[in-house]
Amino acid sequence: MTPAARLQATLILAEEIDTVARPADAVISGFFRGKKAFDDEDRGAILDLVNDLLRHQARLDWWLAKHGRKTTPRNRLLAWLTVGARKPADQIKRLFNGGKFAPEALADQEYTLLIKLKGSTIQHPSMPEDVQVECPEWAAGPLRDRFGADFGTEMAALLTPPALDVRVNTVKTTPKEVLHELTALGLEADPLPRAANGIRISQRMALSRLPALKRGEIEIQDEGSQLVAMLVDAQPGERVVDFCAGAGGKTLAIATQMNNKGHIVACDVNEGRLKRCAERMRKAGLHNGETRLLASETDRWVKRRKGGYDRVLVDAPCSGTGTWRRNPDARWRAPEEKGLEALVALQARILASAARLVKPGGRLVYATCSLLTEENEAQVAGFLAANPAFRVVPLPEVAPQITDSAHPEFLSLTPARHDTDGFFAAVLRRDDGVVTAETPA
Structure with a gap:
């Protein structure tokens, strides 16, 4: 896929997540199930970008509100490409060109938004703390009561992508055998510190690279x-x-x-x-x-x-x-x-x-x-x-x-x-x- 086509696929998926009542992981699974032509690299790039939009939603919406723009998936994507991915406005304009498989061409007010956001970063000192740590209003009080002075630290940790943990099915195999197979596949994997039959795979990867998952020898489990x-x-x-x-x-x-x-x-x-x-x-x-x-x-x-x-x-x-x-x-x-x-x-x-x-x-x-x-x-x-x-x-x-x-x-x-x-x-x-x-x- 071209970079523009990946952006268009991201936008379609982001809009579906924004409008459908189902959890995002279910929407994402269904979306990719119907896209057999996407290779692992395409899927990974699209998924990363969608997760970027979800993990930074409050801050992106703050920037959009600051400049009087609606909090739509398209506007969030434009804002993220500028303040998160730090892409120049003209480069974004070339990607949003209205061509085949590309996003619709930028309107004048959208290009103006990119110019206004130029030089900004995803964080801003004027943002309320709840916005900075992406904490919704309904949970802020209970979480502050729970963590006290550690509230900011814990909320920051919740913004980081999780590692890939798997549990070994000892009815079929052993942790030692699974670790040997993962290492042979070139993956960095280590036993989990507390779970006896757990393994953590450090790098991001397509699950299709795990034959043991297809054989029922491991399960994805935190x-x-x-x-x-x-x-x-x-x-x-x-x-x-x-x-x-x-x-x-x-x-x-x-x-x-x-x-x-x-x-x-x-x-x-x-x-x-x-x-x-x-x-x-x-x-x-x-x-x-x-x-x-x-x-x-x-x-x-x-x-x-x-x-x-x-x-x-x-x-x-x-x-x-x-x-x-x-x-x-x-x-x-x-x-x-x-x-x-x-x-x-x-x-x-x-x-x-x-x-x-x-x-x-x-x-x-x-x-x-x-x-x-x-x-x-x-x-x-x-x-x-x-x-x-x-x-x-x-x-x-x-x-x-x-x-x-x-x-x-x-x-x-x-x-x-x-x-x-x-x-x-x-x-x-x-x-x-x-x-x-x-x-x-």
Whole structure:
């Protein structure tokens, strides 16, 4: 593709992301699926540019507002090429030429914008701090409460692209064998510092370069997510539930822990995600699981299986603040239609309902990919107050190898401190002889 054609493809994709309600990663996946003619270099260049627009959206919009321009994908792209990529106005004009596969030719006012932005950089001292760190209004207060003086540092870390972490499927292979194959492919890869079966690939690359991924021998999974699954500590022969399984990333990790023995049930309210989970299990060679579609968190299936499982993971739907470096568009999608308060209430209902599945002596793991106290520590405190059958099992007791958590009792990871996505997990144990509080229908 020509540079102009890449810009046009970027613009089409950016406009679709801006107007479609789906997350950007789903839009991007669908876009490239229909573009078989694009090679890896084209895909990489387009994806990098789209991510640049998403990671700098608040600052680009600030510059556009400063010069009285609308915050459209096209204007953001023009602004980024000027203040981010630092391209001269005449060079941009030659690319936006209206030719075949090229963006529409610049209007006079668009060229004027480029001239006004000449010499500017993406940052400006007049920008409010929230704009400088790309923090949306709905999350600024809770994140400042959480991090205090470290707010700026943590927000800056959320603006950096994440590394490529993979989890080795030990049912099919070993970390040593995967590392040997990656090295033979000329890739720089190292074991993850905390996740026993995890590997980090340092350089950016096309996933098509990973034969082990096609064979089901590895899964793309952030180290933080791998550690959450590790805390479930499912043993071969046990009965396990992944209550909010989604597409099954943690389900697969847990099924692998069990060495294909015992039984794991992946539950979710989204049929499409569960179908994807089942497909991934088959590809990974895992046959100790099933999927279960729930109508809601209080589905009758839960009541009928009360007290029947050794381990239950509740990876609750959350604000996703911990994944902003991986999903930069998520920061501009406020949680749920009714806001954070409604989301926290939903998490509480899900946790209370799923807890009924845990048998006496069993383990309940509550997790989010959020950095907000309201969704994490406060949520656990509220649950324990209402459910005296459960107690906290401190992190040093269940995972003594994790010595750098930001919380003494729970797993608490942040991009700035741990170079992972932001994850939280609390391990709870149901004591014998105490009845769990019933969940209202």
